[in-house]
Amino acid sequence: xxxxxxxxxxxxxxxxxxxxxxxxxxxxxxxxxxxxxxxxxxxxxxxxxxxxxxxxxxxxxxxxxxxxxxxxxxxxxxxxxxxxxxxxxxxxxxxxxxxxxxxxxxxxxxxxxxxxxxxxxxxxxxxxxxxxxxxxxxxxxxxxxxxxxxxxxxxxxxxxxxxxxxxxxxxxxxxxxxxxxxxxxxxxxxxxxxxxxxxxxxxxxxxxxxxxxxx
Amino acid sequence: xxxxxxxxxxxxxxxxxxxxxxxxxxxxxxxxxxxxxxxxxxxxxxxxxxxxxxxxxxxxxxxxxxxxxxxxxxxxxxxxxxxxxxxxxxxxxxxxxxxxxxxxxxxxxxxxxxxxxxxxxxxxxxxxxxxxxxxxxxxxxxxxxxxxxxxxxxxxxxxxxxxxxxxxxxxxxxxxxxxxxxxxxxxxxxxxxxxxxxxxxxxxxxxxxxxxxxxxxxxxxxxxxxxxxxxxxxxxxxxxxxxxxxxxxxxxxxxxxxxxxxxxxxxxxxxxxxxxxxxxxxxxxxxxxxxxxxxxxxxxxxx
Numbered sequence: 001x002x003x004x005x006x007x008x009x010x011x012x013x014x015x016x017x018x019x020x021x022x023x024x025x026x027x028x029x030x031x032x033x034x035x036x037x038x039x040x041x042x043x044x045x046x047x048x049x050x051x052x053x054x055x056x057x058x059x060x061x062x063x064x065x066x067x068x069x070x071x072x073x074x075x076x077x078x079x080x081x082x083x084x085x086x087x088x089x090x091x092x093x094x095x096x097x098x099x100x101x102x103x104x105x106x107x108x109x110x111x112x113x114x115x116x117x118x119x120x121x122x123x124x125x126x127x128x129x130x131x132x133x134x135x136x137x138x139x140x141x142x143x144x145x146x147x148x149x150x151x152x153x154x155x156x157x158x159x160x161x162x163x164x165x166x167x168x169x170x171x172x173x174x175x176x177x178x179x180x181x182x183x184x185x186x187x188x189x190x191x192x193x194x195x196x197x198x199x200x201x202x203x204x205x206x207x208x209x210x211x212x213x214x215x
Numbered sequence: 216x217x218x219x220x221x222x223x224x225x226x227x228x229x230x231x232x233x234x235x236x237x238x239x240x241x242x243x244x245x246x247x248x249x250x251x252x253x254x255x256x257x258x259x260x261x262x263x264x265x266x267x268x269x270x271x272x273x274x275x276x277x278x279x280x281x282x283x284x285x286x287x288x289x290x291x292x293x294x295x296x297x298x299x300x301x302x303x304x305x306x307x308x309x310x311x312x313x314x315x316x317x318x319x320x321x322x323x324x325x326x327x328x329x330x331x332x333x334x335x336x337x338x339x340x341x342x343x344x345x346x347x348x349x350x351x352x353x354x355x356x357x358x359x360x361x362x363x364x365x366x367x368x369x370x371x372x373x374x375x376x377x378x379x380x381x382x383x384x385x386x387x388x389x390x391x392x393x394x395x396x397x398x399x400x401x402x403x404x405x406x407x408x409x410x411x412x413x414x415x416x417x418x419x420x421x422x423x424x425x426x427x428x429x430x431x432x433x434x435x436x437x438x439x440x441x442x443x444x445x446x447x448x449x450x451x452x453x454x455x456x457x458x459x460x461x462x463x464x465x466x467x468x469x470x471x472x473x474x475x476x477x478x479x480x481x482x483x484x485x486x487x488x489x490x491x492x493x494x495x496x497x498x499x500x501x502x503x504x505x506x507x508x509x510x511x512x513x514x515x516x517x518x
Contacts, residue, residue, distance in 0.1 A: 002513035009511075132494075139503070140496040147508040155500055156484055157429065159491035166494045171429035 003048040003058065007041075007147035014038040015192045016066050016074035018100075019121070019183030020059070021175045022052035022084040030055035031175035033151070033183040034066070034074075037192055041145035042183070047176060052083035056090050063091075067099035075190045077103030077182055080120040088119035101193075103186060121182045132166050134188065135181035144184070151176040218258055219249055221291070222283040227321035227335065229314065231274065236317065236336055244455045245280045255447060261288045262419055268439050268446040269423035270432075270486060272453040272479045277423040281387045282311060285367065285419075286318040288384070295364030296384040301372050301409055303390040308371045309355045311389065315367050316358055323348045372405050373397070383412045385419035392424040392432035403431040422446070426477050426486035433487050450486075453479040 010016075020032040030052060034044035046059055066074050076091060078084035092102055105118040123131060138144055139155060146152060157172035168174035219241070226239040241249060248269075256262040262284065269277055285298040300315075302308040320339040327344070328334040338344050345352065350359040357368035372394035386409055388394075394402035410420050424432055439448040453462055462479065469475050473488065480486035484504065493500075 002510075004513055005510040006512040007508050007510055136495055140499050142499050142502055145506075146503055147506075147510075149504070149507040152500060152503045152507060153484055155495045155503075156493065157487070157489055158494045159489045160494055161491050169429045169489045169491070171434060172489075 003046060004062075005045045005047070005148055005150075006043060008043045010036075010043060010066060010069050012070055013072065014070045015072050016070060017183050017186040017190060018059070018063060018074055018076045019179050019181075019186055020046075020055065020076075020078040020084070021179040021182065022055065022078055022082040022087060023050065023175065024082045025049070025051045027173075028082075029173055029175040031179040032059055032078075033176070033179045035144065035183045035187060037187055037190070039145075040143070042148065042151075042180075045148045045151065045176070047150060052078075052087045053090070056087045056094075060091065060094055064097065064099045072193060073099060073101045075101045075103055075186055077121045077186055079178065079182055080105075080118070080122050084120050085118075092119060103190070106189065121185060131178075131181045131185060135177070135184050136166075138184050144187075146180070148176070151180060218261070218284055218287045218291075221287045221322075222318075225322040225325050226283055226286070226318040227332075227339070228279060228283075228317065236321070236332075236339075238332075239279070239283060239318070241280070242276055242456065244451055245276050247455070248277070248280065248449065248451065251449065261291075263417060265419040265421070266444075266446045267419075267421040267423070268435060268448040269421065269451065270426060270436060270448065270480075270483055271423065271451040272456065273425055275451055275456045277451075278311060278387070278389050279314065281421050281423065282315045283318055285385055285387065286315050286322075289360060289363075289365035289367060290319065290322055292363055292365055295366065297365070297382070298367045298385045298387075299383045299409070299412070300367070300369045300387040300389060301391075301394075301405070302369065303372050303393040303395075305371050305373070307389065308369045312355050312358075312367075312369045315369075316352070319358070319360065320345065320348060372402060381412060382414060383418065386410060386413055386421070388420075388422045388424070390424045391422045392427035392430060394431075401431075406431070420446075426480065426488070428477075428488050428490060436483070436487075448483075450480075450483040452481045452483075452486075454481060 015037045017035045017037055018032055020030070023030045030046070030048050030050060032046035032055065033042050035042045046055065048055065063074055063076060078087050080088070088102060102119050103121065104116045105120065105122045106116055154173060154176045157169040158166065158174055158177050159169050160166050223238065223240055227236040228239040230237045252262055252265065256265050271277055282300065289296055289298060300311055302311055317339065321335055324335040324338040324344065328338055348361055350361045350364065352358040355369070357366060359366040388406060391406060394405060396402050413420050422432070422435065426432065435444065435446065436448055438444045439446040457465065465479055466475055476485040477488045
């Protein structure tokens with residue numbers, strides 16, 4: 001299976017949200033859903049075996065290229081588990097051209113919410129039900145256009161176990177499901193930035209083929 | 216002679232409803248599958264190198280088709296080729312053994328007495344005639360053909376050890392998704408050990424089964440989809456064989472309606488039932504699945 005699956009061309013003026021679920025290797029997958037908040041669909045999916053650092057290396061030039069095309073900084077959030085926290089730090093260091101924004105986890109369920117300094121989406125006993133439940137509401141309501149068959153196949157294998165906890169069936173993966181859930185949280189939390197504030201940077205990333213038509 | 220012609224012109228098979236021996240004329244779904252095999256492999260070369268993973272609805276005739284192919288190759292071969300079938304339970308093993316034996320005996324009986332069906336039927340149960348055909352015949356275990364030493368033997372996956380020794384030309388795993396895990400050896404270990412009896416890159420290895428949840432068969436199916444193993448996965452749902460009216464009658468026979476998509480799936484996805492209640496709304500997922508698209512671009516751009 002190919003690491004990248006793109007379902008339509010990406011256009012100028014689209015605001016992209018990028019939610020990722022990291023892997024520690026083995027049979028697990030890294031997965032990233034690239035959602036257009038503007039068009040409410042997911043035209044690009046990254047899905048690959050390997051460790052989280054490999055995903056960072058591969059999605060970074062694509063995130064920058066999305067900015068080059070859309071001229072709006074995409075918002076990125078990796079789940080902090082399985083190495084995601086350190087990969088968010090890496091993305092922060094790599095962001096020298098300021099072509100994307102990194103999601104900071106808000107405080108949930110507190111009356112006083114100081115600005116968070118944690119990069120990425122933190123899944124905990126408190127946030128997981130929200131993460132998974134909101135994702136279900138979105139899917140059941142058929143709100144987002146999803147073109148990616150492997151993502152839907154994983155959703156078929158996402159079950160309520162005997163203890164009542166939603167999770168992947170034994171032997172199945174949930175990386176695409178969880179990355180969708182994260183990107184859906186971004187959709188609900190992140191506003192489309194005022195494009196007038198976004199400098200249209202024309203500087204191409206040095207490691208990116210400027211003639212590539214990819215994304 | 217082509218294998219399909221040999222089978223249809225010579226083999227008798229027990230009719231599923233009457234149990235009477237009748238000519239083995241391929242059903243539409245069997246013909247469609249056979250055409251796919253001819254396209255992907257060489258019929259002239261006896262489907263050498265075939266690696267098949269068949270997910271199907273029940274009673275579509277895939278076991279009979281592969282047994283027919285194995286026995287036709289056995290008859291036509293100049294060598295003492297050896298075929299093996301591993302079934303999921305003892306009574307199926309015995310039934311398949313007898314079916315394969317009937318294929319052989321009906322072929323040679325026709326050569327002996329001509330096309331009259333009644334004459335053929337009389338001869339295939341004649342002990343003297345059987346002694347002429349078979350070098351040996353151990354009921355429910357193995358038969359060896361007299362004219363070339365080709366053999367066919369059967370085993371049941373519920374035995375405590377898998378097949379490992381020796382070399383075979385082809386192996387058929389029947390209903391492999393339903394192979395049990397014993398305390399000594401797992402279903403997957405039986406399969407892995409047995410399929411290595413076929414020399415790498417040659418012979419025939421076939422898994423054909425209805426689904427059985429998220430077990431080793433599902434893993435193998437997903438690996439074939441991802442190209443991680445060298446099997447071609449095929450799906451033949453109920454629409455390939457049954458009419459909507461027949462399907463309605465089938466559904467009425469199920470007291471546990473949840474099992475219907477497993478036994479008679481419409482899509483490969485729904486065949487693999489989960490052990491728990493689905494989390495997402497199934498109608499919504501069906502709607503999404505109906506609207507998935509092929510990628511306009513895919514691959515790895517920096518390699």
